Amino acid sequence: MSAPAIFRSVLISLVLLCTQLLPAYAQDAKLQLRVGSQQQTLALTDLLKHPALRTIRIPADVSYKRTMEYRALPLLAILRDISKVDTLQFKATDGFVANIPASLFLGESEAWLAIEVPQVPWPALKAGGPSAGPFYLVWLTPEKNHITQEQWPYQIASISDVTPLHSRYPQIKPHTPPDSAAYHGMQVYATQCASCHQVNGGGDAAVGPDLNRPANPTEYFNETYLRKYLRDPAAVRSWPGMTMPGFADSVMSESQMDDLLAYLRQMALQK
Template identity: 45%
Template sequence: MKLLAAYLLALCLTLPATAAELKVDLGHGVVTYHSETLLKRGDARTISVPGDVAFRRTMHFRAVPLAALLEGIHPGDHLQFVAGDGFAAEIPAALLLNTQGSEAWLAIEEAARPWPALPGHGRAGPFYVVWTRPQAAGVGPEQWPYQLASIRKLADVAERFPAILPASSLPPDSEVRRGFAVFQRTCFACHTLNGQGDARLGPDLNLPHNPTEYLRADLLRAFIRNPQSLRRWPQAKMQGFDTHALSDADLDAVLAYLRHMAGRKSGG
């Protein structure tokens, strides 16, 4: 029995990347895509991605247009991309259907050509959402989910998680409201707030304490720009946000939102 168990374990550990599955649920039941089938599609092609977000250099991938796997979605829909490590990117369908020139692709790792390890020794495969011409539609670094396991159409974030909403009395052009939009795009993929959210990669940003309560403003800004500037930790997963990924104005806004939410704790 021990020999059989060892054999089965070894078999599982050596299964090729082609055994990978991606589950897509657009509200009409789950559709499962297998990597080997995707690689044989007529619309699969090799694409070049300069300055790839995860690998930090030009990469070449076998990929299919992501929109081809999401037939029937509308600009008002909201999609969640969940990775195997707990990362949960919230991406509006309008961004995926944009007409500005950015195009989303599902990159598929080939068994015979595995991708290199990521900086920090992680793996990006077997599925990775990459973009060509991301600047055209303002695609941010948190909208490149790798280790992708599932895609789901859901209600938008505000409807699903009311405890993360700022006060309704704030004017529409409030910096806090702008910060809430930035928070959803850049922070909510890894963190929860007031115990709400689907991400499981980073700590909650309001419970028991909000970072604005225990870090000086200059240190918090420096940490967001470069986490290693505050605490050296080679195993840390958080990547910094430079001014291309998060402008100074957007950083100001997300900090305004966090300060605001420090006075709106719930769910603790």
């Protein structure tokens, strides 16, 4: 066999090997939908054949911190009717849970489901780790409806309709009037913190520690350092594998942080 023929044979073998080594999800990933009467399991391969599939460009991707292009579907192209849905819950394979008001998907920010093409995998989120695939919720114009960084769930396994967090877990509600700072702080917690943390054992996710049991952050941080930690966790303490994000002013305003701290202080009294 000639040298060129040997080279071609080796090259073909390498291509076949790489195809076989693609992550399992790249070949047979499934997305579970449980929204109202819509109970479906959608295969990645079928979604990539959907007539509404487009290539979109996200200028400031929250997860990759740069401009990204995706093959994607408008989320409403796969959800039949969310007009009577209060909250859409996105569960990720790593335990992250995002509860997002359904009204945001009917607004102007344009939610899309990005789909990782097996033959063109996305970059790893961190060196040696997985990508944001196979399914990732992205927004074309997040600023129009004030979409937060916690409302960009990736590695999505399922989408379901649920009632608000505090109605399912009453133990997270502060014993204060609805117009109080602590009550407003519960809403900040639900939007910004509940994707990873529970309070009093109540919540859908458990990626991070409970924020009230056994100890509340207001009991072991003074307020100055707690505020600093929320803005830039690594400036206070860090460790290998740390995933706690910081909340910039543009994500959590000072007044929202005031409300969140009022909520945490109140919940320290409600263990």
